[in-house]
Amino acid sequence: MIMLETKNVAKNYGGLKVLSDVNFNVTNGEILGIIGPNGAGKTTLMNMISRLTPITGGVIVYKGETINDKKPYEVSKMGISRTFQVVKPFGGLSVLENVMVGAFYGKRSVKTKREARLAAEEALGIVGLETMSNKDPRTLPLAQRKKLEVARALAMDPDLLLLDEVMAGLDARELCDMMSEILKLKEKGITIIVIEHVMKAIMGISDRIVVLHLGRKIFEGRPDEVVKDPAVIEAYLGTKYAAKG
Amino acid sequence: MKKKNVISFALFIITLAVLPHLVSGYWQRVLTQTFLFASIAVGSNIIIGYTGYPAFGNIAFFGVGAYVTGVLTTKYNMAFVATLPFCALSGIVLAILLGIPILRLKGHYFAIATVGVMETIKELIDNMTELTGGGLGLTLPIMQGEPEHIYRFFYYAMLLCMLFALLLSYVISKVKLGYALRAIRVDEDAASVMGINTPLYKTFAWALSASAVGIAGGIYAYWLSYIDPHTVFVGTYSVKMFAMILLGGAGTVMGPLLGAFTLELISELIWSKFIAIHGMVLGLLIIFIILFIPKGMFETFKGGFSFRKLLTNLRENSL
Numbered sequence: 106m107i108m109l110e111t112k113n114v115a116k117n118y119g120g121l122k123v124l125s126d127v128n129f130n131v132t133n134g135e136i137l138g139i140i141g142p143n144g145a146g147k148t149t150l151m152n153m154i155s156r157l158t159p160i161t162g163g164v165i166v167y168k169g170e171t172i173n174d175k176k177p178y179e180v181s182k183m184g185i186s187r188t189f190q191v192v193k194p195f196g197g198l199s200v201l202e203n204v205m206v207g208a209f210y211g212k213r214s215v216k217t218k219r220e221a222r223l224a225a226e227e228a229l230g231i232v233g234l235e236t237m238s239n240k241d242p243r244t245l246p247l248a249q250r251k252k253l254e255v256a257r258a259l260a261m262d263p264d265l266l267l268l269d270e271v272m273a274g275l276d277a278r279e280l281c282d283m284m285s286e287i288l289k290l291k292e293k294g295i296t297i298i299v300i301e302h303v304m305k306a307i308m309g310i311s312d313r314i315v316v317l318h319l320g321r322k323i324f325e326g327r328p329d330e331v332v333k334d335p336a337v338i339e340a341y342l343g344t345k346y347a348a349k350g
Numbered sequence: 351m352k353k354k355n356v357i358s359f360a361l362f363i364i365t366l367a368v369l370p371h372l373v374s375g376y377w378q379r380v381l382t383q384t385f386l387f388a389s390i391a392v393g394s395n396i397i398i399g400y401t402g403y404p405a406f407g408n409i410a411f412f413g414v415g416a417y418v419t420g421v422l423t424t425k426y427n428m429a430f431v432a433t434l435p436f437c438a439l440s441g442i443v444l445a446i447l448l449g450i451p452i453l454r455l456k457g458h459y460f461a462i463a464t465v466g467v468m469e470t471i472k473e474l475i476d477n478m479t480e481l482t483g484g485g486l487g488l489t490l491p492i493m494q495g496e497p498e499h500i501y502r503f504f505y506y507a508m509l510l511c512m513l514f515a516l517l518l519s520y521v522i523s524k525v526k527l528g529y530a531l532r533a534i535r536v537d538e539d540a541a542s543v544m545g546i547n548t549p550l551y552k553t554f555a556w557a558l559s560a561s562a563v564g565i566a567g568g569i570y571a572y573w574l575s576y577i578d579p580h581t582v583f584v585g586t587y588s589v590k591m592f593a594m595i596l597l598g599g600a601g602t603v604m605g606p607l608l609g610a611f612t613l614e615l616i617s618e619l620i621w622s623k624f625i626a627i628h629g630m631v632l633g634l635l636i637i638f639i640i641l642f643i644p645k646g647m648f649e650t651f652k653g654g655f656s657f658r659k660l661l662t663n664l665r666e667n668s669l
């Protein structure tokens with residue numbers, strides 16, 4: 106079953122065409138990777154799905170319903186959760202409280218502090234931040250702040266999780282760690298869109314990959330196919346990766 | 351709340367409750383005035399501190415509350431106490447009506463818009479001569495009884511108003527709503543994708559804030575027994591309220607209360623002798639706060655007072 110579908114989605118900022126005719130879908134339980142060099146329009150696409158940015162053209166359908174006119178807080182109640190590439194922890198709230206916000210107001214929408222705390226502790230446990238509960242999130246190293254973004258999104262009880270470059274800036278060990286966590290989430294039945302500009306990270310975990318270049322989809326297929334595609338190599342990977350691969 | 355905090359807060363309230371029996375009428379008046387400002391600061395902190403919307407013109411709700419009591423007691427012969435729910439209601443309704451358009455603005459723009467709103471309401475009331483007496487003002491029914499009795503009445507009325515604002519503020523900080531407001535303060539986009547209906551919650555926060563400020567206005571009007579637009583829509587009250595919130599600590603439950611007590615008592619002890627430079631001292635104080643205790647007294651001196659902390663803050667905050 107199709108969870109999310111974009112039909113001819115386009116985005117302009119004034120005269121600047123950032124995205125044109127983007128079509129893709131995600132099926133239930135799948136991990137879809139979206140890659141493309143910096144400036145390709147990946148974050149913009151995610152901002153449109155999470156309804157932070159107006160959609161210039163086309164339609165986004167989620168669970169069979171057009172969400173073009175929905176607000177961010179409405180789609181999040183429908184089960185769409187996301188992380189931010191530039192992490193946005195709520196300073197002044199502890200790590201645990203940050204995640205509780207997700208449990209209070211996401212699709213889960215619990216009423217009491219006790220329920221929120223339980224859900225938050227569970228989410229922190231999944232990403233391995235349970236010992237950081239009382240810390241100020243601004244004091245955490247980058248890898249942990251990225252995990253906090255994921256925990257916050259998880260506490261909302263999402264059906265569709267959008268991860269915007271959660272693996273960028275991590276060292277090799279942290280990367281492995283994050284990859285195995287994302288696979289764990291898939292096992293829990295969460296549908297995931299992973300956005301990265303680093304190819305390597307996304308290859309191992311995605312079921313399918315969409316390649317964006319200059320605001321257009323130039324490829325869609327299995328990870329093993331993407332590295333062989335001449336257009337992708339030309340536009341994105343360059344000779345460096347091709348030689349290594 | 352920790353047990354120690356509960357006990358010290360209880361002691362504080364008990365002290366305030368017995369004080370009128372121990373101090374002179376003059377000091378009762380000073381404390382009544384302090385409770386008044388504490389009510390305004392604590393109430394306004396809900397929108398300013400918790401939610402991060404600098405409602406500089408929040409005094410508008412104070413003025414409207416004062417006129418609600420004024421009009422209801424004079425034109426409709428309503429008993430003073432019965433007017434107070436209407437003061438709260440006037441704040442709530444007005445905040446909802448104003449919030450829908452102007453809570454879209456952020457930062458300075460919002461602050462300026464609230465000042466504009468305050469001036470507009472002041473002009474409107476000035477021109478609604480039939481109902482409000484316009485520039486001539488409105489004389490409220492004067493409370494009957496011994497002066498001593500009257501002093502105490504307003505002392506306790508304002509104390510209760512302050513406790514109402516504190517209770518409201520405390521409860522908000524503890525329940526689900528408080529989490530939404532603090533998330534909105536830090537990052538509205540992030541709050542919104544977490545499922546928080548930001549326009550709704552901002553408006554709700556402003557309405558609650560306005561209810562406390564409106565009640566303070568109503569009590570003030572009856573206390574003064576004469577109001578005109580210039581005595582209740584006072585720009586310097588906005589400055590004072592802001593200084594109190596900053597001094598004590600925006601976004602904390604007790605900070606604005608601490609700020610109000612500190613500023614009001616200091617001003618009574620020292621500045622009343624230098625009325626002419628009142629504004630200048632207030633200005634200097636705000637600069638001092640921003641340089642030395644940007645988080646407010648409550649956060650900065652949690653573990654006790656020290657000059658070291660002041661200096662560390664100065665170093666960290668200087669450009």
Ligand SMILES: Nc1ncnc2c1ncn2[C@@H]1O[C@H](COP(=O)(O)OP(=O)(O)O)[C@@H](O)[C@H]1O
Nearest residue numbers: 118121123141142143144145146147148149150
């Ligand atoms: N608010 C904005 N106004 C104007 N241009 C923008 C805005 N946001 C993004 N862009 C432009 O859109 C393009 C795509 O950006 P983005 O979606 O962030 O790319 P990616 O996430 O793939 O690196 C870039 O050229 C960027 O400069």
Ligand SMILES: [Mg+2]
Nearest residue numbers: 147148149190
């Ligand atoms: Mg991006």
